[in-house]
Amino acid sequence: MFRFKPLLVLSGALYISIALAQSTDTAGTIEIRSKAENLTGIANSGSEGIVSGLRIAALPILRPGEVMEMVPGLIVTQHAGDGKANQYFLRGFNLDHGTDFATFVNGVPANMPTHAHGQGYTDLNFLIPELVDQIAYRKGTYSALDGDFSAAGSARIEYLKKMDGHLAEITAGANGYKRFLLAGSPKRLEGQWLYGLEVFRNDGHWVVPENYQKINGVLSFTNGTRVNGYSVTGMLYKSSWVSTDQIPLRAVSQGIIDRFGSADPTTGGETHRYSLSSQWAQTGNDRQSKASFWALDSALDLWSNFEYCAGSIEATGNCSLSDQFKQAEKRKAFGFGISEARYSQLSVFNKTYETAFSFGIDGRSDNINPVGLYQTTKRKINGTVREDTVKQNSISFWGQNETRWTPSFRSILGARADAYQFDVRSNVAANSGKSSDQKVSPKLSLIYGPVGSTEFYANFGAGFHSNDARGTTITVDPVDRTTPVSKVNPLVKAIGSELGIRTELVKGWKSNVALWKLNMASELLFIGDAGTTEPSSPSKRYGVEWNNFYAINNNLSLDLDLAWAHSRFVSEENQQTFIPGAVSSTANIGLTIDNAGPWFGSVRLRYFGPRPLTEDGIIKSNASSLANLRVGYKINSQTKLAFDVYNLLNQKANDIEYAYSSQLANETAPVFDRHIHPTEPRSLRVTLTHKFK
Numbered sequence: 001m002f003r004f005k006p007l008l009v010l011s012g013a014l015y016i017s018i019a020l021a022q023s024t025d026t027a028g029t030i031e032i033r034s035k036a037e038n039l040t041g042i043a044n045s046g047s048e049g050i051v052s053g054l055r056i057a058a059l060p061i062l063r064p065g066e067v068m069e070m071v072p073g074l075i076v077t078q079h080a081g082d083g084k085a086n087q088y089f090l091r092g093f094n095l096d097h098g099t100d101f102a103t104f105v106n107g108v109p110a111n112m113p114t115h116a117h118g119q120g121y122t123d124l125n126f127l128i129p130e131l132v133d134q135i136a137y138r139k140g141t142y143s144a145l146d147g148d149f150s151a152a153g154s155a156r157i158e159y160l161k162k163m164d165g166h167l168a169e170i171t172a173g174a175n176g177y178k179r180f181l182l183a184g185s186p187k188r189l190e191g192q193w194l195y196g197l198e199v200f201r202n203d204g205h206w207v208v209p210e211n212y213q214k215i216n217g218v219l220s221f222t223n224g225t226r227v228n229g230y231s232v233t234g235m236l237y238k239s240s241w242v243s244t245d246q247i248p249l250r251a252v253s254q255g256i257i258d259r260f261g262s263a264d265p266t267t268g269g270e271t272h273r274y275s276l277s278s279q280w281a282q283t284g285n286d287r288q289s290k291a292s293f294w295a296l297d298s299a300l301d302l303w304s305n306f307e308y309c310a311g312s313i314e315a316t317g318n319c320s321l322s323d324q325f326k327q328a329e330k331r332k333a334f335g336f337g338i339s340e341a342r343y344s345q346l347s348v349f350n351k352t353y354e355t356a357f358s359f360g361i362d363g364r365s366d367n368i369n370p371v372g373l374y375q376t377t378k379r380k381i382n383g384t385v386r387e388d389t390v391k392q393n394s395i396s397f398w399g400q401n402e403t404r405w406t407p408s409f410r411s412i413l414g415a416r417a418d419a420y421q422f423d424v425r426s427n428v429a430a431n432s433g434k435s436s437d438q439k440v441s442p443k444l445s446l447i448y449g450p451v452g453s454t455e456f457y458a459n460f461g462a463g464f465h466s467n468d469a470r471g472t473t474i475t476v477d478p479v480d481r482t483t484p485v486s487k488v489n490p491l492v493k494a495i496g497s498e499l500g501i502r503t504e505l506v507k508g509w510k511s512n513v514a515l516w517k518l519n520m521a522s523e524l525l526f527i528g529d530a531g532t533t534e535p536s537s538p539s540k541r542y543g544v545e546w547n548n549f550y551a552i553n554n555n556l557s558l559d560l561d562l563a564w565a566h567s568r569f570v571s572e573e574n575q576q577t578f579i580p581g582a583v584s585s586t587a588n589i590g591l592t593i594d595n596a597g598p599w600f601g602s603v604r605l606r607y608f609g610p611r612p613l614t615e616d617g618i619i620k621s622n623a624s625s626l627a628n629l630r631v632g633y634k635i636n637s638q639t640k641l642a643f644d645v646y647n648l649l650n651q652k653a654n655d656i657e658y659a660y661s662s663q664l665a666n667e668t669a670p671v672f673d674r675h676i677h678p679t680e681p682r683s684l685r686v687t688l689t690h691k692f693k
Contacts, residue, residue, distance in 0.1 A: 038510055039502065044412055044445045046457045046500015047072075047139040047153075047514040047545060053160065055559075056132050058592045058602045060630040060644040062680070064127040068103075071137045071155055072547040073563035075586055075608050079656040079677045081243030082204070082212050083269055084302065085123035087656060091139065091152045091518065092541040092565030094581030094611070098122030100465050100494075102146060102154040106220075106233050107292040108277045109335065109364070111149045114390050114422075114469040116329035116371050117302055120149045126216055126237035126273055128196050130169065131183060133160040140516060141463030141496040144398040144414035144443050147362065151463045151494035151518065161222040161231060162192040165693045173685035176203035187693070192222040205680050206244040207261040214239030227288065230280040235273070242268040245304060248662055249674040256664065259678050263664070264305040264324055266378045273298045288341045290360075295334040302327045303379050310663035310670045319665040322377055325385070329371040335364035346403060359399035366392045371470075373478075384427060386478035390469045391423040400443065408451060414443040420490055422469035428481055433473035437490035439464050453504035463494045493521040508551040517542040523569075523579075537569040539579060555596045561588045569615065578612035580659075585609035598634040603627065603648075613659035613674070624653035626679065642687045650682040 039049060051070040061067065065086040066076045075089040088095040095101050099120040103110040105127070115121035138146060139153035146154045166184025171177070183196035198216040203209035220233035244262045251257040277294035303326050309319035339360030346355040372387035400414025419438045426432045441462040449455030472490045477483040495518070502512040523536045543565030550558045567582035587607035594600045605627045613619045627649050632642035654676040661670040 038504075040450050040453060040455050040504070040510075043455070043502060044447065044457070045138065045140065045142055045459045045498060045514070046502050046512045047498060047516065049137055049512075049547075051135040051137070053133045055592075056129055056135075058594065058600075058630070059129070059590075060602060060604065060628040060646065061129055062628070062646050063125075064129060065124040067127060067129050067132060067135065067157075068124070068155065069588060069606065070135060071153070072561035072588070073139075073545050073586055074101075075583065075606070077608070077655045079658075080245045080304070081210055081241040081268055082202070083125060083214070083239045083241035083271065084243065085117075085121050085125070088122070089581075089583040089586070089608075089611075091516065091563070092543060092567035092579070092582045092584070093152050094579070094583070095152060096120070098149065100149060100151040102148065102150040104154070104156045106157070106159055106231075106235075106277055107279050107337070108235075108275050108294040108296065112298070112331065113148070113366060113466055114368060114371065114392055116300055116327040116373070119468045120465065123271065123273070125214065125239060126235060127157070128159075128181065128183070128198055128216060128218065130167070130181060131159045131194070131196050131218065133158045139514070140459060140498050140518070141441070141461040141494055142443055142445055142459040142498065143461070144358075144400040144416045144441075145360075146463065147396050147398075147416060147418055148394070148464065148466050151465055151496070151520065158226075159218065159220065159233070160194055161220070161226075162194055165691055167689060167691045169687060169689045171685055171687040173202075174683055175205055176201060176209070177683075177685060178202070194218070194220045194222070200239075204244075205260050205683070207258050208242055208244060208265040210242050210244070212239065212241040225281075226279075227281050227283045230278065232278045233276070235275045237274075238272040240268070240270040242266075243304070244677075245306060246656065246658060246675040246677040248308075248664065248671070249676055250671065251664060252676075256666075263308050264322060267303045267305050267324065269300065269302040271298070271300045271302075286343045290337070290339045292337045293334075294336070295332075297332055299330045300328060303376060306660075306675070307662045307670070309665050309667075310661065324376045324378070326374040326376045326379070326381065327372070328374070329368055331366060331368045331371075333364065333366040335362070337362045353403050353405055355401060355403045357399070357401050360397075362394075362396040362398070364394050366390070368392070386431070386470075387427045388431075388470055389425040392420070392469050394418060394420045394466075408449055410447050412443070412445040412447070416441045416443070418464070418491070420466060422472050422490060424469055424473045426470070426473075426478075428476065428478050430476045430481070431470070431474045431478060433475075435469075435472040435487075435490055437472075439491045439493065455502045457498070457500040457502070459496075459498040459500070461496055463496065464491045465494070466491055489522065492523070495519045509548065510550075511546070511548045513547075514545045515543075516545070537571045537577075539567065539569050540576075541565055541567045541582075555594055557592045559588075559590045559592075561586075563587070577615040578617035580613055580615060581611050583609055583611050599632070600634070600640075601629070601631040603629045611657070613657060619659045619674070621657035622654065624651065624679065626651060626653065638691045640689050642689070644685045644687065645682065646685075647679060647682045651679065652681075653679040655679050 056067050069076050076086045085097040097118045098111050103122050110122045111120040135157050137155040163185045169181040171179040178201045180199045196218045200214045202212045217236045222231040223229050274297045280291045282289045305324040307323045341358040343356045346353045368390040370387050373385040374381045375383040396418045398416040402412045404410045417440045422435045443461040446458040467488045471488040474485050498516040500514040518541045520539045545563045548560040563586045567579045568576040590604040592602040608624045610623045611621045629645040629648045634640045656677045658675045661672045663670040
């Protein structure tokens with residue numbers, strides 16, 4: 001008969017095996033990694049998984065946020081300076097900076113609601129990839145544990161709790177790239193300590209040097225394990241940069257702006273993030289209790305210029321003021337999560353079934369003072385479009401029951417109730433106010449198997465994302481303070497369903513397929529660039545994903561992820577239009593060799609398919625295929641040298657493309673055009689790593 005207690009033991013062993021594999025260089029690394037990421041018999045859908053730190057360690061990573069590309073089907077790119085949050089694409093979504101994908105790091109949510117630049121803004125530049133132990137991801141709306149921003153999915157990134165000794169790492173590359181990392185676990189102190197300190201600087205391949213500088217640190221203490229123990233983690237991140245934003249294609253074609261040039265050399269940003277968090281868990285014979293608490297202090301000053309001179313020429317007849325604007329915020333937030341899982345037996349018609357009932361409460365409070373949009377020239381403020389103080393609180397209750405009805409069939413029935421309150425105090429009195437909203441989201445998963453090495457899944461669930469608090473109380477355009485503007489619904493409903501299969505086709509080859517569908521009630525968004533809201537129709541998406549990991553032998557592995565999606569807005573008249581930026585096809589393939597003598601390496605190819613740039617679908621972005629390579633040599637058991645080559649084939653591609661109107665200084669009127677942010681050309685970085693006790 002099925003028992004839930006072994007699941008806990010297996011989960012604990014899973015985490016421990018990953019940590020041990022991360023900290024050792026023994027033979028069989030590929031095999032250990034393959035076993036660690038096998039979720040048959042544990043997973044609740046065909047599109048969830050765990051990415052071990054071993055896979056991440058093998059990656060040639062251009063930017064820290066690219067560790068998220070190990071979530072199958074997820075594309076990570078950039079349309080501005082590298083200090084700004086990345087742009088994400090998944091399941092037919094242009095997720096912008098994270099609106100519909102919930103991300104957590106050591107239990108702390110990375111998504112920022114009512115953010116100065118964009119709803120759900122997810123800045124992962126504070127990540128230290130060498131310290132990542134695992135990424136546990138789920139896609140879709142099927143888990144009661146996932147709330148705001150999780151319509152497309154969620155990812156929980158966990159750092160290592162302890163390292164075997166210390167490591168010092170120095171990386172150098174072209175155009176002033178310098179990175180220094182010192183991390184480790186002191187042995188003289190009782191308990192499990194982990195520290196990391198990263199110092200970074202880079203100018204990039206841009207005509208205007210990026211001058212991206214950051215300092216990044218983490219310190220944690222752990223007593224026990226993830227299933228029986230507690231941890232406390234403090235993080236510190238601070239950075240500044242000059243940004244080369246997207247530029248009009250016509251200016252490049254006419255030779256006015258270099259492909260790696262800038263239309264405004266004074267754009268860029270400054271940011272910081274300080275956090276303190278704790279996680280606690282206790283596991284007994286028939287229950288498991290968990291609790292987490294976190295506090296966060298963050299700020300952002302972001303200067304952008306996407307239309308260049310359009311507004312200033314119209315207003316003054318020249319481009320002396322430009323269309324530069326500043327988005328800024330200062331935020332203090334805290335939150336908590338408490339949950340309990342109880343394992344028992346359920347009696348129905350004189351039959352006994354093994355069951356697990358889990359329930360919990362989550363809470364979050366954000367105090368943003370101020371959050372503003374300002375007109376600027378060369379980073380100097382000319383005027384205030386709007387400036388607000390926002391208090392946003394949410395509380396969530398969730399529960400789910402998992403029952404094993406037969407040796408091969410189990411069900412998970414759950415629900416989540418979320419309540420939100422918004423309090424906005426604006427410099428435009430008409431836009432001040434309070435609002436609130438609630439959502440109840442049912443969940444259902446049916447799992448058949450494992451039968452041999454195969455398991456089948458059927459999932460259904462409702463979810464949501466919150467809208468910017470300022471959009472829920474707005475009544476007039478903040479620019480002219482007269483034109484009426486419609487309010488948005490605070491919470492936007494999403495309904496998803498999925499059929500999946502997970503199997504081991506041959507020994508060492510793990511594969512899963514998911515057919516999915518997602519309907520959004522609306523994609524109303526607060527447009528931070530204008531300080532107002534922009535309505536859109538409901539949307540429908542469906543697609544298929546095929547993910548594979550093949551441990552060819554103990555030293556060689558191959559992974560392949562393919563995804564396709566169909567995305568459309570749907571009007572009340574059932575007319576369908578394209579969703580700008582919605583990616584239709586992606587692919588990610590990687591070949592990794594490890595412990596084959598002193599040499600190790602990895603080559604990865606990423607395909608980013610075309611996206612419609614307008615609702616009529618006439619204008620589309622170009623597809624891109626980028627290859628990255630890592631080749632390394634172990635000088636001895638403590639020291640290794642690695643060479644990373646990015647954009648190996650030196651493709652002349654674009655990280656991002658948009659289509660909208662802008663006006664240059666020599667133009668008499670705005671021009672509708674493509675706007676691009678080019679992919680960086682081929683570049684080389686060299687990393688020397690030394691481990692010591």
